[in-house]
Amino acid sequence: MEIDVEVDVKTAGYGKALEPRETASNGVLQNVFRDRVFNGIYQGTTWQFHRYGLNCKLSGSVYAVSEIDGAIPLIHGPNGCAFHQRLTPRKMYAPIYNLPYTDLDENDVIYGGEEKLRKKIYEVYHRFHPSLIAVLPTCVSGLVGDDVQGVITEVEVPCDVLYVPSEGFAHRSRESLDLMMRDFAESWKDPTRSPAYDLRGCGHEEVMFSLVDQLMEEQDIVENLVNIESFGRFTYGFESELKEIKHIFGEMGVSVNLTLPTCTVAEIKRAPAAELNIVTRNIRWAERMKEKFENDYLRKWFFYFGFDGVEKFYHDVASKLGLDGEADAAVKKEKKQALGELGRYQRMFARDDFAVSTQGFFFTPYLVSMYAQDLKLPIKYLCVDTQLLKGLNISDVTIEIMMKNMEEAFLNWDLGFEVVMNPTLDEMSEIAKKVDHVLSDRITPPLYEKGGEIGMIDISTTRYLLFRTGFSGIVEFGEYLASVLHRGQTKRKPIMSRFDYDTTYYPLLADPMCMASREMWFTMWGMKSKKELRETGEG
């Protein structure tokens, strides 16, 4: 049934609402908002602290192990490591309380900590009765040279024991992210050139690799069965996205074996039964599975977003499984239904002119393409901000390449808007006068509402709906945006707008001590990269 956007004002003032669309939203948007509020208050804040430092590799390992039902991480190190790794950055909402440690002291540094580890493994088993104990060495046990793998082989406990190399000094470098950004920028123009290599692990990858190498067991491969790599149940909208993927897979005749590592130990052992692994992060573990158990894999690239991208993703999965044809038809049906639902909002958007303020990152061109081509927002100006890249210590050279390639991609796709790089407050104010709405997919009121009183529609949270491997998120986004446009904006004077922010490293305050600390981190971390690259011949 064709429904136009007839506005039904339920109540005056606050709470004006559009008529609900025909298909229930299944609470996807609420799911994302809940994750943003209850998890994001920690995670979003922690993200900003990456301007001053980096969490330990050990914390990535602790987090990944904590995703496995029935597993206990055991830290082989002093008490201080266990003390603060309980608060692993990706899971600050739910610290890891059960985190035993071997409590290495000066004596162990001299004589070795192997005996303590042996005893602790038995103790941990008797305290927790886990299905798996994951032993995570630290800087101290790594430097002392304890034979952790030897101890694990010797101990006899009625559960599995895993070794994960997690020494904190063996971490990724700044330059590696810089190089990867540069290669991604090249692949925007030609997705076949997407960089097929990994960033050095931050703990998560090491756990994944160890699971493949030490825990998984040979299985008979079951046709049309897939494993999905997760980045943990605390990822925004994880639950609802998984539900939609399973639904679409079900229509295609594909079953999900497990989400890795968010599953039980027994399920991990049976992971090689899957015909295909869907990789969302690094590929090293999947390569190892292919080599060891002959499971094929498909990496979820940045171009698998948007209506066409999502369709391509399911098409590529179907191709890998030999299900072309019938499976493609099922996906097309889902897509058609979603497009039908989105139509009413597209017609509403078509009445106005938009400017979009976005930040340059891996996915930016494809995100903008979704705004323009899927949601059919008549965008007049696209304002791209490179602050995030600066904040992540990406070099000026790489930023320049990224911006150039982004503009070329927009020209090739004939998106028809004017690109404005790093607009000043005055420029932004002028742009705002020439359009009906300014959307911002990052939290910008403190910068723009303060001086120019530019009213912006904040889509920083809802844009997560667009990064889903399904069609419903785009429809939900359209519905949300339509309701916001209809509701209109109140004139706000946020307290946080009254502070002075550093314009380059927003949202950091314009505070000399903060800026000096940021600069110190940038240069000290950068120095490691240069040395590392010189040694490996990459630079």
Added chain:
Amino acid sequence: MDGGKFFGAFRACSGIQDAVVLTHVPVGCNWGAAMFKSTSNQPDIRQACTVMHEREIVFGGEEALREALVRANRLYNTPLFVVITGDAPAIIGDDVEGVIDSVTLNKEVVCVDAAGFKGTMRKGYEEALVRLAQLMKERTVIKNSVNLIGFCPDEFKVDADVKELTRLLNNAGIKVNCVISKCSLDEFVNAPAAELNVVMGQGTELAEHMKKEFGVPYLEVDYPYGLEGTADFINAICEHLHAGVNEKKPDLEPFKRIYLYLHELYGTPVSVIGDSHAEHMARFLDSELGFDIEVLAGNEDDYFIFEQNVRNSNTTILFGSSFERNITSELRIPLVRFTYPVFDHVCVYDDAPYAGFRGAVCLTETILNAVMGFGDKFGGLTIKTEEG
């Protein structure tokens, strides 16, 4: 749950509010210390890291430290650097003092050896303060003045508590010369001007050092929770300084407004875990609210045994840190956070202390709200109605 020597040293040194702490460690130790410190003070970023990487592990971290010092010297407009060395440089044997001596800096530099495996958080705190004491200068004694020793900048309610205790002491005619460690470098340097050091839970080694070096006597007192605890605190200091006590009797009116609730909570079984404040908190809960203390544990005690003891007790309220959220959730009882680390509550209002007379009111209010607003109190209960 003890954080180890590195964390203790970091907490002591970062309390010098115009100092920059340069941690000579791999990235993780630096990150962890910053995380716990920043919950209630996000712009206070005064630390940098030498970023010890594999290269430094193999070839030594001295060059990285030298680079960091030179760069920090240029970037920070601050009078003091404190270099804290952690586990890795201690094991590989970096000559940290040698590096510091080899560079020309326009700041004071103090070096603190704080490898985590070398001791407890308390030990790290004590030793770091003694190292910092090399900056102190002999000063003419200011009559009726005290230093308050034992604080950390990242303690829950620290700003409000210091403000309240300063108010109370000022009312008694006593000047607070320096709060250690939550002061400027200038105040720290001039700490020997105090007539008396008041040690509140930790910092005894610094007090001993100052007694020996500068002749400043010291007094060890409980952290002043509650009306009685606060009165004892003021009386003890006044008695030592021969000062008169001018503080009016504590205002009982706020307690009167909720006296029926206090009746109902009398005899409540509770447990307490924490740092040096835990025992003093337990004393207030027992003596003035009439709670029964079931389990009292320190950070250095075995945490697993503590949890088991709480499970085996009748505990209905637990007083501790954010780390106790798990056990309170399991037992479906409220958690009152009062001790480090608190990372899931913020405290930014300086007039709502837990210490002192005003603190007794705020703390009691917090406890009542924790109990009355506890959402899960009837979880699992089924109430039968006539229909059902």
